[in-house]
Amino acid sequence: MRKHWGLLGIFLVVCIVTALYGKNFLTAYNLMNLVQRTALFSILALGVGFVIGTGGIDLSLGSVVCLVGIAVPWLLIEHGWSPWTVVPVVLAGSALIGLAHGLLVTRLRLQPFLVTLCGLLLYRGIARWMTGDQSQGFQGEFAELRSIAVGRIPLPGLETFRLPATTIPLVVLAVIAALFLARTVWGRWLLATGSNEAAARYSGIPTARLVTGAYVACSLLAGLGGMLFIFDVGSAQPSDFGNFYELYAIAAAVLGSCSLRGGSVSVIGIVLGTATLQVLRNSINLLGLGSQLEFAVIGAVLLAGVAADELVRRWHAARLERRGAG
Amino acid sequence: MASAPQVSTILRARGIGRRFAGVTALDGIDADIRAGEVLAIVGENGAGKSTLLKILSGVLQPSSGSLERIDADARTHELRLRSVADAAQAGIALVHQELNLAENLDLAGAILLGREHHRFGWLDTRSMRAEAGRWLARVGLDLDPSTLCGSLPIAQRQLVEIAKALSANARILILDEPTSSLSARETERLLSMLDELRRSGVAVVYVSHHLDEVLAIADRALVLRDGRMAGTLDRSTMDRSTIERLMVGRDLPPVTVRPSLDDSSIRLAVDGLISAHRRRRPASLTVRRGEIVGLAGLVGAGRTELLEAIAGLGHASGCISLDGRPLTGTIAERVARGLAIVPEDRARHGLFTLDPVRTNISMAWLPRGAHAGLVDHAGERELVGGMITRLRLRPTDPARRVQTLSGGNQQKTILGRWLAVEPSVLLLDEPTRGVDVGARHDIHEAVRAAAAAGCAVLFASSDLEEVLLLADRILVMHDGAIAGEFLREAATDVAIMSLATGGALEGAR
Numbered sequence: 162m163r164k165h166w167g168l169l170g171i172f173l174v175v176c177i178v179t180a181l182y183g184k185n186f187l188t189a190y191n192l193m194n195l196v197q198r199t200a201l202f203s204i205l206a207l208g209v210g211f212v213i214g215t216g217g218i219d220l221s222l223g224s225v226v227c228l229v230g231i232a233v234p235w236l237l238i239e240h241g242w243s244p245w246t247v248v249p250v251v252l253a254g255s256a257l258i259g260l261a262h263g264l265l266v267t268r269l270r271l272q273p274f275l276v277t278l279c280g281l282l283l284y285r286g287i288a289r290w291m292t293g294d295q296s297q298g299f300q301g302e303f304a305e306l307r308s309i310a311v312g313r314i315p316l317p318g319l320e321t322f323r324l325p326a327t328t329i330p331l332v333v334l335a336v337i338a339a340l341f342l343a344r345t346v347w348g349r350w351l352l353a354t355g356s357n358e359a360a361a362r363y364s365g366i367p368t369a370r371l372v373t374g375a376y377v378a379c380s381l382l383a384g385l386g387g388m389l390f391i392f393d394v395g396s397a398q399p400s401d402f403g404n405f406y407e408l409y410a411i412a413a414a415v416l417g418s419c420s421l422r423g424g425s426v427s428v429i430g431i432v433l434g435t436a437t438l439q440v441l442r443n444s445i446n447l448l449g450l451g452s453q454l455e456f457a458v459i460g461a462v463l464l465a466g467v468a469a470d471e472l473v474r475r476w477h478a479a480r481l482e483r484r485g486a487g
Numbered sequence: 488m489a490s491a492p493q494v495s496t497i498l499r500a501r502g503i504g505r506r507f508a509g510v511t512a513l514d515g516i517d518a519d520i521r522a523g524e525v526l527a528i529v530g531e532n533g534a535g536k537s538t539l540l541k542i543l544s545g546v547l548q549p550s551s552g553s554l555e556r557i558d559a560d561a562r563t564h565e566l567r568l569r570s571v572a573d574a575a576q577a578g579i580a581l582v583h584q585e586l587n588l589a590e591n592l593d594l595a596g597a598i599l600l601g602r603e604h605h606r607f608g609w610l611d612t613r614s615m616r617a618e619a620g621r622w623l624a625r626v627g628l629d630l631d632p633s634t635l636c637g638s639l640p641i642a643q644r645q646l647v648e649i650a651k652a653l654s655a656n657a658r659i660l661i662l663d664e665p666t667s668s669l670s671a672r673e674t675e676r677l678l679s680m681l682d683e684l685r686r687s688g689v690a691v692v693y694v695s696h697h698l699d700e701v702l703a704i705a706d707r708a709l710v711l712r713d714g715r716m717a718g719t720l721d722r723s724t725m726d727r728s729t730i731e732r733l734m735v736g737r738d739l740p741p742v743t744v745r746p747s748l749d750d751s752s753i754r755l756a757v758d759g760l761i762s763a764h765r766r767r768r769p770a771s772l773t774v775r776r777g778e779i780v781g782l783a784g785l786v787g788a789g790r791t792e793l794l795e796a797i798a799g800l801g802h803a804s805g806c807i808s809l810d811g812r813p814l815t816g817t818i819a820e821r822v823a824r825g826l827a828i829v830p831e832d833r834a835r836h837g838l839f840t841l842d843p844v845r846t847n848i849s850m851a852w853l854p855r856g857a858h859a860g861l862v863d864h865a866g867e868r869e870l871v872g873g874m875i876t877r878l879r880l881r882p883t884d885p886a887r888r889v890q891t892l893s894g895g896n897q898q899k900t901i902l903g904r905w906l907a908v909e910p911s912v913l914l915l916d917e918p919t920r921g922v923d924v925g926a927r928h929d930i931h932e933a934v935r936a937a938a939a940a941g942c943a944v945l946f947a948s949s950d951l952e953e954v955l956l957l958a959d960r961i962l963v964m965h966d967g968a969i970a971g972e973f974l975r976e977a978a979t980d981v982a983i984m985s986l987a988t989g990g991a992l993e994g995a996r
Binding site: 344346347349350356357359360361362363365366424 | 854
């Protein structure tokens with residue numbers, strides 16, 4: 162937790178400033194919205210966190226979100242499939258996408274950046290082609306199914322604020338991910354692979370399997386996220402649904418102290434990083450800064466955060482050096 | 488020595504001490520540095536050599552004690568070095584372990600950096616090159632001063648650094664591990680150059696791990712241990728075993744007597760193995776239960792390729808069997824069968840340098856201690872604590888980052904990772920490269936203990952002394968193939984070298 166104090170500080174400052182100077186920040190409606198968005202984006206960021214932990218990157222997850230998010234209403238409404246078929250099919254499909262990424266990276270030794278950049282183009286293209294670039298939606302049906310994402314759970318003692326249902330999958334996934342990384346042999350080995358792939362291989366760790374597994378987990382969570390996103394919004398355009406989501410996820414992981422060099426992943430950091438980004442987007446809106454500035458502000462905050470982190474790290478290393486010399 | 492110079496003390500250290508954040512790194516060091524002499528400073532890693540050098544060269548200031556300059560009339564002046572510039576003023580120059588010549592400058596520019604000749608602000612290249620040429624000749628380098636530094640091999644860059652120091656009027660030259668990246672011949676040249684400098688009245692302070700160099704060049708040796716003076720030796724009292732005893736602070740116990748292994752069973756059998764070595768020649772060998780086999784040979788003879796082929800790293804063809812069953816598949820599968828490999832390049836292939844000692848040691852053991860995939864944290868603590876004691880790892884803190892450990896302790900960490908899983912076959916590539924005497928002894932003893940417990944050990948080493956010390960049987964590799972075999976009793980360094988360099992099979996079995 163100690164390494165997240167800085168991020169927590171930024172998060173609180175943004176919250177306080179927005180609450181003081183913006184309109185409607187502390188309304189139940191706005192807070193519910195923030196929690197909802199944080200939960201959805203955190204699921205994506207957790208997935209990419211695993212890949213980043215192995216020293217890789219996944220640029221394709223926004224397009225996977227799009228492909229799955231478009232495919233769900235397309236299959237349900239246009240093709241009349243039953244939800245009991247659609248959900249397993251799209252999740253299995255996303256896992257297969259991850260498997261393909263993993264095998265291309267580990268067997269063919271292609272660079273993760275390249276493989277997933279091609280994925281980014283490929284899956285969006287497929288989504289647009291298969292729907293004829295037409296908007297897809299539930300047309301008011303499948304309300305029960307959609308309640309997984311749009312449902313609100315009443316909390317005892319609170320009248321207007323009800324907890325978004327997406328918090329449940331997020332908490333479950335985050336706990337599993339945190340336990341996996343901290344407590345299991347595979348989690349330990351995954352991070353070891355990220356921190357020194359060669360040394361991990363020389364230690365007899367099945368690095369190829371772990372890396373492949375990380376890509377599968379990432380795409381699977383992107384698929385799950387895509388499903389929840391479309392349940393949430395109801396209808397979407399194949400041309401822009403999920404645009405830049407991979408960058409929100411990567412930015413959140415980096416803000417949350419996951420090193421892009423691999424070897425360190427923090428689940429708390431990822432969730433807190435996502436929350437910070439969502440609050441920032443929200444506050445740009447509420448402070449009336451103009452949503453055109455959104456990317457510029459996020460870019461600046463991310464850059465400042467990463468630079469500050471690097472400076473602290475160097476200062477710390479220099480102190481260790483001085484103390485350990487001799 | 489016909490032209491033996493006047494030997495007189497020009498710099499004296501009195502009771503030098505230095506503390507870092509309450510920890511004493513150096514305490515009560517007295518030393519005389521004399522013109523026309525080579526003073527060697529020796530000690531294990533962490534003994535305080537670097538701290539002392541930094542104090543002598545103005546990088547660090549002593550917490551206690553003082554430095555004194557002694558002038559030609561034998562008068563003493565206190566010397567306070569607040570910076571490297573102060574030290575340069577006093578004629579003291581440090582030639583670093585890591586060389587830092589500007590790669591894009593020519594030799595003249597690099598040697599006279601900061602002291603360029605100029606006329607109305609324009610560089611006077613011709614006169615700079617003339618002066619640089621004189622200094623290059625002084626260190627025995629026959630190079631054009633307009634050559635770019637970046638194009639020189641490391642050995643020559645080092646000499647350029649020395650020329651640079653001399654050109655800045657250095658009377659005391661401090662060399663920190665100057666031969667760590669030099670070949671044997673280059674080392675010899677450097678030593679003879681230092682001998683010349685000594686004759687011309689320069690005081691040389693020489694820090695090295697290599698005791699044979701120290702014995703060859705030093706007039707006196709200052710031995711440090713745990714930041715204190717363990718002793719000062721002069722030519723008459725200086726010999727390898729005395730220095731080693733002072734450095735380690737204990738008599739290294741005699742090595743364990745190895746039992747005879749003639750009737751024990753074969754554990755590792757390699758038949759017609761073609762490794763990634765460019766010559767693609769087949770190699771066959773066997774290692775018995777409890778046997779330690781050494782692979783000797785020159786760099787590039789194919790020892791690393793052979794070990795990696797046995798471990799399943801990289802492409803190879805041929806048959807390998809472990810305890811009679813074929814050993815195939817990925818390295819992960821072979822490790823699961825009881826194979827272990829300690830790689831040559833420990834930072835790249837062995838260690839998770841940013842992680843603590845604890846996770847580095849437990850890495851291979853994890854699945855054994857796991858219940859339903861969950862790491863057994865208590866078992867891990869116990870295992871790592873036991874391994875730290877068994878291998879005499881220093882410091883003993885399992886939370887220390889491996890990065891901060893000395894070479895010997897890093898090597899012990901990797902060895903500990905494998906000893907924790909009690910391997911059937913232990914492959915070691917250069918097990919004690921860059922490791923000090925005490926740690927080397929500990930590592931050898933741990934390997935012997937593993938063998939005594941039934942492990943088949945195959946190690947490669949470029950250090951003949953190590954091969955003769957550790958191996959029960961020695962295989963000599965030359966140009967991708969096994970050129971011959973010796974039992975330890977029958978092996979001599981001359982015979983091994985002869986085979987390793989492609990000589991005849993005389994004396995080999």
